[in-house]
Amino acid sequence: MNLETGLMNKVALRQPQVADGIGIWSLVRDTGVLDVNSPYSYLMLCKFFSDTCVVAEQEGQIVGFLSAFRPPADQQTLFVWQVAVAESQRGNGLGKALLKALIRRDACKNVRYLEATVSPSNLASQALFRGLARDFATCCEVSECFPAHLFPGGTHESEMTFRIGPFRYQT
Numbered sequence: 001m002n003l004e005t006g007l008m009n010k011v012a013l014r015q016p017q018v019a020d021g022i023g024i025w026s027l028v029r030d031t032g033v034l035d036v037n038s039p040y041s042y043l044m045l046c047k048f049f050s051d052t053c054v055v056a057e058q059e060g061q062i063v064g065f066l067s068a069f070r071p072p073a074d075q076q077t078l079f080v081w082q083v084a085v086a087e088s089q090r091g092n093g094l095g096k097a098l099l100k101a102l103i104r105r106d107a108c109k110n111v112r113y114l115e116a117t118v119s120p121s122n123l124a125s126q127a128l129f130r131g132l133a134r135d136f137a138t139c140c141e142v143s144e145c146f147p148a149h150l151f152p153g154g155t156h157e158s159e160m161t162f163r164i165g166p167f168r169y170q171t
């Protein structure tokens with residue numbers, strides 16, 4: 001058991017580096033439920049947003065990834081863009097460990113709300129964020145962020161905002 005993260009099987013959490021870009025892109029693609037952004041976008045996240053991104057590594061393999069940033073117009077909020085967990089790690093609490101590792105970072109000091117968007121069919125992700133709110137004994141409000149018609153081709157679900165907070169103590 002990793003004492004820092006409470007994770008089994010020697011999964012280590014750390015800030016991403018640009019060398020992780022291909023592994024992150026492959027992980028997101030292999031989840032089959034997330035929007036696969038360009039490989040360039042993951043290199044950019046690793047280079048310019050590493051303070052608010054987390055990778056989970058096991059025996060040299062990227063098995064988890066979280067990307068986030070603090071919106072310039074609302075520095076009290078942390079917007080979580082993607083949470084990706086490898087099939088092999090499902091049900092081990094890795095998603096929540098990624099979120100809690102990020103929230104504990106200095107880069108997230110004074111964060112009062114965490115927001116993320118989740119599609120209606122992604123029940124695992126919905127449970128993750130509702131569970132995080134429960135763990136912090138705070139609220140989780142759900143509202144529509146991006147209706148389906150804003151996406152081209154009629155194949156993308158709507159995206160619902162899960163807004164967690166206020167965090168009642170220094171996160």
Ligand SMILES: CC(=O)NCC[C@H](N)C(=O)O
Binds near residue numbers: 033034035080082125
């Ligand atoms: C929290 C999370 O992973 N949201 C996914 C948003 C969107 N569908 C994407 O995959 O980037």
